[in-house]
Amino acid sequence: MLQRLIRPVIIAAIAGSIAGAVSTATDLELPSQDALFRLRGPLPTPEHVVIVAMDEASENQLGVGQDLTRWRAFHAHLIQQLQRQGVKLVVFDLQFIAANPAVDPALAAAMRAAGNVLIGECVQKFRHGAADFFGREECSETNKQTAVALEGDTDAELPEQLVAMRQIRATPEIAAAALDSAPFYLANDAEGSKVREVWTFFDALADAPSLPVLAWTYTRQAAAAFADSGQSGSAWLTERRRDCLAAEDRPAPTGLGADFDKLLCDGDSRYLNYYGPPKTLRMESYADVYSGKIGDLRDKVVFVGRANRQFSPGKTDFFPTPFSDSRTGKMAGVEIMATQFANLSQAAFIEIPMPFWTVSGPFGLAVAGLLNSRRKRRGLLASALLAAGYAGFAVYTFTAWRWWLPLAGPLLVQLPLSWLLALAWSRYDLICERKRLLNFVRQVFPQWATFVPAAPGAWHAERHLPPTRPERDVSGLCLATDIAGYTAIAAQHSPREMWQLLNAYYQVLGHPVISHQGMIADVTGDAMMAIWCELPPAKQKLLACLAALDMAAAVEAFNQATPLAPLATRIGLHQGELTLGRLEAGRTSHYRAIGDTVNTASRIQGVNTPLGTRILATASIAAELEGIVSRPVGSFRVVGRSEPVELVEIVGRGDAEPNPAHSRFAEGLAAFRAGDWFEAIRSLQAALELDADDGPSRFYLQKAVEFRRNPPERWNGVVLLDAK
Template structure:
């Protein structure tokens, strides 16, 4: 048993490892399939944002919105490009006088308008010296056909503001985003396709933090001596775009210095600059959205012009652009994780401000690195595969729910507290369900196979319906005793004792195996059950089905046993007894030894009937109850008997494969009737006449001897013709 248990455990471990490996492979495969990999930001990241909910945006970032409310108050069309640029000049002056650190416009100024208005706008930018204008990047995809097939070329053309605006502005910078229906999750910082240009939020950040340049310069001086000229000056380059580009190039050329600065600098503003340059060559960031539209402090355009703004702009970064509070009015909206049910998207200027705010906080969403992501997917796959395989049913479902809860809870905590983004889609929506289904399916298949094996084993010893119940519910069901109708067939080999004296034990063993094979087959073919085998005797029973069918099956089995033995094995002539009625089936025994057997008067009676064959010289005897309503079998009534140990008499019949001739039957029935009527003389004459015709008629010889003996005795007038049997 320990060895069997050990093998079973090894088998279970092997299967659990195989399942874990399959789940891990599935996860890694999902990472390699682009459509699935692209779903992770749209599904997993959205879940995490929804779980975390909105978070406070930095107070020193403000969005000034051009919206319908402002259009109405100012009497202007709700089309930003048609607004007079003199208003923008007034807005710049008010924000500059209020102390705004940097003013960024998310608007296109690529055409000339009213000369006076344009000059006023130019003058305002020169006065403030902190205005950054948006530069539009026009994308064009060109396709060419050549000898090597089709070639696609992706071109990006810069469309800056008109020259006088570009010259008057502190800097110009691009900022492009994908449009609906693709959800916005990322923003680039340095655009490779546009000459590695810094984006507008990056340029705005470098001007916003320009006052901290001396502190950064001091830290760099402490780590290196051979510095470019611009790093030896007391102030950064005047153009923040050039400042960002030059600082980036320096860090790319001196990665060791950059790593040391990251490890040592703790000042928040300096870390913001370093964080901006830590995103990799040409890489973008995953935006940490603060919430739905207008989560960043928002002030309508007209309120600033009318000095009605409740916001103190001192030291704040201001972003000016189109933004609406109602979805039907939106002209510049982007679908994000926080797009609400009403369809209100986040405007382009808000995404620009969000990018700036994330960099300022040094807090962007940080997906795990590709190697760690692969490791996590493999580890998760192995974990769920191994542990889910060890449980079944509700326990497996509970474990899967626990794993999902723990993993999602851990992912949420890391996301909310550290901005770390663990994969959600593949582990929870692909690997975990796949592992659960495969584990449950494996257990079902294994259980089905085990039940089939148990059922096959049980039905060799118990009825079909009991075998089915035991295979499904376990061994405990076998402890239950059941009472039901059954048809019993008892056999006994006539010459077993003499045969055993002649053969060696091995030869006798082989002889018995051959013998039982001949008598078992008819039983099994008719869905009977061999209940007991002792020595050369067998007890079989039929218990599953309609009563008449059970009795018929037992009778047919008896006839086939007789036929098989008469044809193939005449060394062990066999006597058979058949009876039916209520039987009890269940465990019999005590202590450590039990046998699953049928018990009851029917069992004892069938063996008594079988034993009577020896006295009557017959091979198959059946009770009248056994043959009730069965009219198509060759039978002969052999009388009424009171078997040993029984109080009630019963009528028995000889069952044959072929009927006796009519003359034979008439003589026997006549003699039997005369015998039961105590007409001894005529009974003796009838049986003598029958034996003259057939000397081997055992019942005729039995009654001849009984009649001769009874002739000398008086049974009385009330004798009912029953023969008492004193031997088993």
């Protein structure tokens, strides 16, 4: 028992550890997130988020081309249009780094008058000096300097281990006019890795909040908290973040909600919950908003940024997401920013609810427990079904609760490893069992030791095996069938027609035998012999009777369907000792059932002809057999046997409707066996009045009339049959 408990634990521990190591060392789980997003499909988009896209149509209408600095001349009027609409907040996914004296005063005045405009800050990331530069397009070319150059040592080079980040703010005039500013960093990686996770705080930049977090904070009416501290929103968030990082316990609540406190004090990044493919969020053309064509923006949070909607491949500041493919293209950086803000507003980020081992542990134990069952194939199938169920549960939790449970590790690594480990362990058990068997044989039967394989596959038949017996004696039950009037039927058809008829007939006849665990021992002409052996006696009787009933029903259906003559099949059942063996006939051999039991079964089926029945069996077969309805039909001395056999008719299953004629027949049979011919005739006539087709009643009525006229000299109740 302890072994059966330890084995699943060991298999689960090994497979789970390897799966966890592979998942940690690689990006194995990332494709599974893509699959979960696609299985879940798009979500309803938040109505309060709108993107004003600096798209191709606006480039043509405003004549600005792709130069971002030329757009600045139109931003002041855009802000004024948005204020007329009553928007809640305007967020520019732009960095106003290079001064433009011709338009900056008007833009600053529009921002100052609106009082609800947030702007972005540039973040640059360096490694190896100027060799590796990462930053979004909005950082102007003049600011692409190495961090070393900023320190004045232009000949130095950053070591591989050092990664430097630099924050570049807007021009003083624009920065002073805006409500606030914060960075929003997306790595413009040449490998094109998908954007799944975004920063909430930049701890490497003095704990600065990201621009979506800043925008979300302003929409939560946190101005009172800022005013009390005399700080801007970004400075206040930075200070609260530092308090959380420095405190051993979580600091006092800010009063802005539990989700806000969690954002401040937990990790510095979150997994984005995308609402769908690129351009899923509401997106309006810059030119349409600029000209006043869009009129339903009241209380909306508007994000302004580059978002080419007709052709994004090859464009900068576009990033692949879990929904991206060759059809949908990449997603604009401003839409990713708006997605993060929407996730913050709805508390709808993708969450990893538990560590990998808390999932792989129970999953591995369940799989290993199923594989450790005694029936290995069922355990394998059950473990596969369990894996399918877990995959369905992971899809459901992702859709309903935004939980990202590991899929690739448990299903692609842990499950196959568990199968292999269970298979190897089973092989080891088999080898150990063979060794124990060999040791036992060597001790008890040393003369047989050379014939026992020490390992699977080590058996060699040529190693002087002892002779095998070609026969065996068993106690079994025989079922014999025969076709009434077969000779006359065969005379009416060609051999080819009879072959086709019998070929279909024996397929119908053999199926009930096989389905009830019987064995077809012989087929000769129109007769078939089936046997049941090596089963408990009661089960043999029940299975043989059920097979006989199914055969009778199948032949009846067959006769209705065949265009040739119907084959009236008689069935006889008898049990006793018999021999199963191979009979040598020249160069061929035949496997047969041999003995008096076989012959008697064949004679019993012949009794069906005078009685007008279909299935007859010796009385011992149906005695106390539940689920089978039978009735006694008398004692007969069949041809070739000196001892009479007591026979019963197998009428049907236990749920068969009772036939009232059978009780009157039983009265008539009792009177017949007692030699009371007058009473027998009366009862049997009454039975025929109830069922004119009852063959045994007709047979015994004829016999009773005959015996009343010519009584037998010595009557013992046994009917003598002089024909097969």
